[in-house]
Amino acid sequence: MTLSRSQIIGVGSFLPEKVLTNQDMTAIVDTNDEWIVKRTGIKQRHIAGEGELTSDLGREAALRALAAAQVKAEEVDLLILATTTPDNTFPATAARVQAQLGITKGPAFDVQAVCSGFVYALATADNMLRLGQAKTALVIGAEVYSRILDWEDRGTCVLFGDGAGAAVLRAVEGNGQLPERGILSTHLYADGTRYEQLYVDGGPASTGTAGHVRMQGKEVFRFAVNSMATSVRTGLEANGLTVEDIDWLIPHQANSRIIAKVGDALGVPNDKVIVTVQDHANTSAATIPLALTHGFERQLFKPGDLVALTAMGGGFTWGSAILRW
Numbered sequence: 310m311t312l313s314r315s316q317i318i319g320v321g322s323f324l325p326e327k328v329l330t331n332q333d334m335t336a337i338v339d340t341n342d343e344w345i346v347k348r349t350g351i352k353q354r355h356i357a358g359e360g361e362l363t364s365d366l367g368r369e370a371a372l373r374a375l376a377a378a379q380v381k382a383e384e385v386d387l388l389i390l391a392t393t394t395p396d397n398t399f400p401a402t403a404a405r406v407q408a409q410l411g412i413t414k415g416p417a418f419d420v421q422a423v424c425s426g427f428v429y430a431l432a433t434a435d436n437m438l439r440l441g442q443a444k445t446a447l448v449i450g451a452e453v454y455s456r457i458l459d460w461e462d463r464g465t466c467v468l469f470g471d472g473a474g475a476a477v478l479r480a481v482e483g484n485g486q487l488p489e490r491g492i493l494s495t496h497l498y499a500d501g502t503r504y505e506q507l508y509v510d511g512g513p514a515s516t517g518t519a520g521h522v523r524m525q526g527k528e529v530f531r532f533a534v535n536s537m538a539t540s541v542r543t544g545l546e547a548n549g550l551t552v553e554d555i556d557w558l559i560p561h562q563a564n565s566r567i568i569a570k571v572g573d574a575l576g577v578p579n580d581k582v583i584v585t586v587q588d589h590a591n592t593s594a595a596t597i598p599l600a601l602t603h604g605f606e607r608q609l610f611k612p613g614d615l616v617a618l619t620a621m622g623g624g625f626t627w628g629s630a631i632l633r634w
């Protein structure tokens with residue numbers, strides 16, 4: 310077995326041009342800025358333009374991540390794209406992005422784990438890189454939730470937005486020992502018995518239509534806080550680390566109250582928790598790479614910093630990744 314780790318060497322994100330503020334939402338459903346901000350922290354969401362697809366958002370984020378990593382698309386030999394809103398039922402949106410970027414090596418496939426999609430995709434890429442099945446991976450989270458929202462349901466349509474984020478990972482070998490920097494561990498979970506608490510009421514096999522997001526908000530809220538905090542604790546313990554070792558906590562950006570409660574449950578101070586949900590709402594699989602890019606572009610992460618990522622989403626699915634920047 311080689312002594313290697315996967316390192317994130319560049320990240321990037323992309324948000325569509327069109328913005329819908331909370332004030333704009335009042336023209337669509339019976340809502341108001343005060344309710345949305347107080348319950349969720351969300352101030353605005355970006356909406357993909359007509360004809361703008363998940364692959365378009367994912368490709369733009371990927372190009373920015375590749376530029377940040379100073380890696381050419383030809384060097385990529387693994388592409389994993391996390392999405393719940395693929396361009397088509399098949400082929401995988403990952404394959405479309407692969408072609409658009411001119412990547413000709415290695416596999417390209419989608420991962421479907423809803424809001425946990427990026428953590429699932431990152432874990433999959435990490436395992437493949439450490440096994441030597443690829444050297445340079447592009448991991449993308451991209452969504453156009455605006456296409457699966459019921460724009461008459463004020464309980465859900467105010468919560469989501471469109472966007473994409475990407476990370477370039479490279480397998481790095483240590484000199485006779487494991488490199489100190491890179492992904493230290495990933496932990497993934499699912500509980501399919503909670504299907505009805507968060508699902509889309511359509512799909513190719515059930516209705517033949519894309520369907521709309523349906524959610525029992527309070528149940529999701531409770532489960533999200535508990536599962537994200539627990540999976541971070543499990544990740545830390547697996548590495549002999551404690552909460553005090555965390556330099557940056559990046560929870561899935563669904564709702565600022567969930568994020569604050571995850572931080573409180575773990576005992577991580579607010580100034581170590583990255584929050585971007587106010588700017589783009591819940592973009593599902595894209596929120597973590599959007600928040601990662603926010604921190605990266607502001608040079609918040611110093612070499613050696615311990616970064617904990619965690620997400621929870623439909624399925625239910627959840628998990629964490631602990632990495633040394």
Ligand code: ACO
Binds near residue numbers: 348524530621623
């Ligand atoms: N504007 C104004 N009023 C609203 C809106 C809205 N957009 N939506 C619902 N309301 C009303 C309801 O109709 C209800 O009115 P009533 O008391 O007259 O019946 C009232 O507000 C309270 O509704 P609740 O659903 O009980 O509100 P709650 O306090 O639970 O907040 C929320 C709802 C924000 C959805 C909350 O449950 C939540 O954050 N849940 C987590 C859901 C989430 O983030 N999901 C994302 C996907 S999963 C994930 O990413 C982890």
